[in-house]
Amino acid sequence: MTERVEPIPTTVPTGRTMTGRPRVAVLGTGAMGAPIARSLLRAGFDVTVWNRTRRKAEALAGQGARVAATPAGAAAEAEFLITMLTDGDAVAAAMGGVDGALTALGPDAVWIQMSTVGLHATRSLLELADGRVEFVDAPVSGSSGPAEPGELLVLASGQRALRPRVRPVFDALGRRTLWLDRLGDGSRFKLVLNNWLAVLVEGMAETVSLTSVLGLDPGLLLATLTGSPLGSAYATAKGRAMVEHDFAPGFPLHHAGKDAALALAAADHWGLELPLTEALLKRWDEAIAGGHAADDVASVVTAAAPAPR
Ligand SMILES: NC(=O)c1ccc[n+]([C@@H]2O[C@H](COP(=O)([O-])OP(=O)(O)OC[C@H]3O[C@@H](n4cnc5c(N)ncnc54)[C@H](OP(=O)(O)O)[C@@H]3O)[C@@H](O)[C@H]2O)c1
Structure with missing residues (x-):
């Protein structure tokens, strides 16, 4: 009898596991972040979640997500990082600081900012990214109802060259992605x-x-x-x-x-x-x-x- 050997998920430098599943970090597992993480898991992504109140993130462990203790822990080796938090201050808190996700993201990683934070905060977050990572502004239209089956409308803006890279992520959580021209047009x-x-x-x-x-x-x-x-x-x-x-x-x-x-x-x-x-x-x-x-x-x-x- 041959024994089935599960592949050991070893990280390769591109932010993918040896199994080829891209790694996505989701910061914020509230009413929107949790169904977004579930949609990504269903689509086969390798998902790590972080939430300020850890209990809410742990609810996703049974569904296949890894749970990180800090934003930096979630961001380590991620190809994509999604922020889905209350407002601009919450996003800045999770991305900046000693345990902030920006300390751990690689230069090829894409930060997909999906929280609704307005224009002033979007500018500040872009400054925080400071060219160290790629930045896509991508708030969503649709509440937790459409988020659960992955039927959000994604309002995306960012460098045109990033579109093919982020497309599988958006396809997993939205019914449609509306790409807009100028960075910040999504917001x-x-x-x-x-x-x-x-x-x-x-x-x-x-x-x-x-x-x-x-x-x-x-x-x-x-x-x-x-x-x-x-x-x-x-x-x-x-x-x-x-x-x-x-x-x-x-x-x-x-x-x-x-x-x-x-x-x-x-x-x-x-x-x-x-x-x-x-x-x-x-x-x-x-x-x-x-x-x-x-x-x-x-x-x-x-x-x-x-x-x-
Ligand atoms: N709900 C909707 O129908 C809907 C639809 C479209 C867009 N949005 C937008 O999506 C974003 C998230 O909404 P949601 O409904 O998921 O909100 P939510 O259920 O209230 O969750 C908010 C999340 O932000 C975290 N948070 C708040 N302040 C924080 C801080 N200072 N530091 C770190 N984390 C902090 C919360 O952590 P804790 O769990 O620890 O409190 C939680 O993970 C918002 O910008 C909202 O406007 C919402």
């Missing part, structure tokens, strides 16, 4: 899309409340919008969640508020006012103060209720 377009999302959600919240105070059935509103040119599938789905008070997070309000604030900051830089976004952020802060920070963005309907008379 610019992410702000544009999420500003639109914010206006749609607030518009739905206020319209659901108006329907109710006029003594009409919000179900009639949603049924009339569904499939009509006036409707948007996203807004109607959020409207249904508002009517049913189902605030289980898809897209948590604190992230949606962060993104609206980032859009305001970007517009302000160019002297553009966004009065709708500015106004809705005040309402969203009320919903956050009311305990809805971690709830779905649909919970902003709570701030659109009529004031008591």
